[in-house]
Amino acid sequence: MGRLDNKVAVITGAASGIGRATARKFAAEGASVVVADFDDVHGPEIANEINGLFVKVNVADEKSVVAMYDKTHEVFGGIDILFNNAGISPADDDSILTTGLDAWKRVQDVNLTSVYLCCRFGIPHLQARGGGSIINTASFVAVLGSATSQISYTASKGGVLAMSRELAMQFAREKIRVNALCPGSNCSRRTPSAPHAGSYTCPWGDSANPKRSRTRSCSSRVMRPHSSPRRRSWSTAGSRAPTSRRCSLHGSLFGIARTPPLSDDDLDGRRDRHGQ
Numbered sequence: 001m002g003r004l005d006n007k008v009a010v011i012t013g014a015a016s017g018i019g020r021a022t023a024r025k026f027a028a029e030g031a032s033v034v035v036a037d038f039d040d041v042h043g044p045e046i047a048n049e050i051n052g053l054f055v056k057v058n059v060a061d062e063k064s065v066v067a068m069y070d071k072t073h074e075v076f077g078g079i080d081i082l083f084n085n086a087g088i089s090p091a092d093d094d095s096i097l098t099t100g101l102d103a104w105k106r107v108q109d110v111n112l113t114s115v116y117l118c119c120r121f122g123i124p125h126l127q128a129r130g131g132g133s134i135i136n137t138a139s140f141v142a143v144l145g146s147a148t149s150q151i152s153y154t155a156s157k158g159g160v161l162a163m164s165r166e167l168a169m170q171f172a173r174e175k176i177r178v179n180a181l182c183p184g185s186n187c188s189r190r191t192p193s194a195p196h197a198g199s200y201t202c203p204w205g206d207s208a209n210p211k212r213s214r215t216r217s218c219s220s221r222v223m224r225p226h227s228s229p230r231r232r233s234w235s236t237a238g239s240r241a242p243t244s245r246r247c248s249l250h251g252s253l254f255g256i257a258r259t260p261p262l263s264d265d266d267l268d269g270r271r272d273r274h275g276q
């Protein structure tokens with residue numbers, strides 16, 4: 001018996017890297033998985049492999065996100081887990097002194113507005129099921145900053161963290177848990193030349209700018225995408241995990257940084273303090 005038996009999970013960015021590894025793990029735990037991605041070459045491949053459903057989506061586009069959930073509902077009859085994971089970090093997002101408004105906005109759209117859209121249109125599906133779990137992928141840079149600046153990316157991930165805390169507070173009583181994941185450097189298509197990847201051979205070849213990849217992180221170890229889903233944070237998709245936690249997944253810099261579980265008293269206290 002799997003921990004996610006009878007659960008339906010929508011995973012964005014599931015054609016590659018962390019999302020793909022998570023799709024495999026969730027399927028192995030019994031979930032019906034929707035592989036949601038813009039990439040309609042690798043997406044269908046992973047969906048076939050895990051007996052899931054591929055849905056092509058642009059997470060930065062409102063209509064596309066609504067259509068993704070409609071299709072999921074049509075095929076599986078409901079949704080229990082949203083893993084909002086798709087993200088980009090393009091080369092033209094760099095120092096604040098050189099990053100243009102176009103690059104800034106593109107990264108905000110794909111990394112932050114997407115999480116807003118996926119939560120906004122996904123939460124009603126969880127409410128209809130009487131609860132569920134949301135996992136938003138942020139990054140360690142939201143907490144630490146990046147040794148090599150990627151200003152819009154870091155700001156977008158800070159936004160994901162803050163939004164996750166607020167949603168966790170708002171929806172806790174509806175049995176919807178919201179947690180944010182802060183991975184350290186993973187060897188993936190996004191960071192193909194990430195250093196210190198041990199014996200792992202990156203399937204994506206060399207990055208166009210390996211120096212940038214190498215200096216981006218101040219962490220001394222780089223993880224493999226498939227090692228992340230084995231960490232405790234992935235258990236947040238299960239039914240008894242708490243909400244409003246920030247799970248940091250660093251190779252060696254940190255273990256797992258967590259805020260304590262929230263009791264009803266905590267929630268009341270926080271609402272009182274904020275006059276709600």
Ligand SMILES: NC(=O)c1ccc[n+]([C@@H]2O[C@H](COP(=O)([O-])OP(=O)(O)OC[C@H]3O[C@@H](n4cnc5c(N)ncnc54)[C@H](O)[C@@H]3O)[C@@H](O)[C@H]2O)c1
Nearest residue numbers: 013015016017018038058059086087139185186188189190
């Ligand atoms: N790899 C790392 O070191 C690292 C570290 C911290 C956080 N993260 C975050 O983890 C998440 C996954 O990263 P990854 O390294 O696995 O990346 P990846 O590039 O391997 O996978 C990202 C996936 O998102 C998809 N995608 C991109 N834009 C999209 C869009 N507009 N609509 C739909 N799909 C889109 C891509 O097609 C790709 O399949 C991202 O949010 C990233 O910011 C990664």
